[in-house]
Amino acid sequence: MFLNYNFPVKLLFILVLLFSQCIGQTTHVKDFEYQRKMMVKKQIAWRGINNKKILNAMRKVPRHKFVPEFYQEYAYEDTPLPIEEGQTISQPYIVAFMTDALDLNPEDKVLEIGTGSGYQAAILAEICDTVYTIEIFKSLGEKAETVLKELDYKNIFIKIGDGYNGWKKHSPFDAIIVTCAPTNIPKPLEEQLSEGGRMIIPVGEESVQKLVLIKKKNGKLYQHAVLPVRFVPMINKKGRKY
Numbered sequence: 001m002f003l004n005y006n007f008p009v010k011l012l013f014i015l016v017l018l019f020s021q022c023i024g025q026t027t028h029v030k031d032f033e034y035q036r037k038m039m040v041k042k043q044i045a046w047r048g049i050n051n052k053k054i055l056n057a058m059r060k061v062p063r064h065k066f067v068p069e070f071y072q073e074y075a076y077e078d079t080p081l082p083i084e085e086g087q088t089i090s091q092p093y094i095v096a097f098m099t100d101a102l103d104l105n106p107e108d109k110v111l112e113i114g115t116g117s118g119y120q121a122a123i124l125a126e127i128c129d130t131v132y133t134i135e136i137f138k139s140l141g142e143k144a145e146t147v148l149k150e151l152d153y154k155n156i157f158i159k160i161g162d163g164y165n166g167w168k169k170h171s172p173f174d175a176i177i178v179t180c181a182p183t184n185i186p187k188p189l190e191e192q193l194s195e196g197g198r199m200i201i202p203v204g205e206e207s208v209q210k211l212v213l214i215k216k217k218n219g220k221l222y223q224h225a226v227l228p229v230r231f232v233p234m235i236n237k238k239g240r241k242y
């Protein structure tokens with residue numbers, strides 16, 4: 001008697017609970033979508049970046065999936081965030097700015113040095129044919145690979161290794177983006193840039209760096225500083241700064 005009376009009540013309770021969880025999850029996803037839209041509008045477009053492909057890519061790629069769970073609620077704030085191994089995911093505006101500076105075409109082959117979370121690679125993969133990316137920390141490279149696989153990116157190739165030397169096998173690259181800072185521009189990266197290729201790279205000591213844009217024309221390199229920045233240092237396998 002007792003059980004019979006309680007069964008429909010229990011069933012109703014379970015159904016209400018399941019339903020509310022579903023609603024909760026949809027609201028959560030929609031919330032991130034809304035935050036992403038606002039991020040693109042206020043942090044990127046209002047600051048003068050109007051390349052539609054970049055804006056669309058940044059509206060699409062779920063940045064919260066690339067940061068540790070603890071920081072997910074801050075994923076769409078105007079700031080870099082900590083990731084594992086004491087590294088950082090760059091501020092959204094810097095990701096947009098560097099991508100814009102590369103003046104990418106859909107058929108371009110791009111090399112990134114410093115995979116980190118994999119977020120910048122995902123943005124590049126939305127815009128270009130093929131993205132090669134190198135990360136020195138195995139744990140970060142593997143984690144980025146898992147996230148990018150979950151999001152179904154098939155045009156991103158990750159290598160664990162020292163990006164100072166580039167990735168000769170797949171060179172030359174139409175564009176190279178470096179997201180860790182050496183004190184001098186690595187020669188192998190200059191060499192692996194194609195004719196007409198562009199490279200964006202932060203250069204300098206840990207406290208003061210400038211973002212340098214390099215273009216290769218008729219085999220010659222032309223460079224100019226575009227923005228003061230602060231990136232994590234480029235290191236070798238022993239952890240020493242370049």
Ligand code: SAH
Nearest residue numbers: 114116117119120135136163179180234235
């Ligand atoms: N592009 C990343 C930001 C990464 S921060 C993102 O979207 O999240 C810079 C990254 O460069 C760190 O993960 C760091 O481990 C890596 N790094 C530093 N020196 C490196 C080197 N010599 N080769 C490859 N990666 C390097």
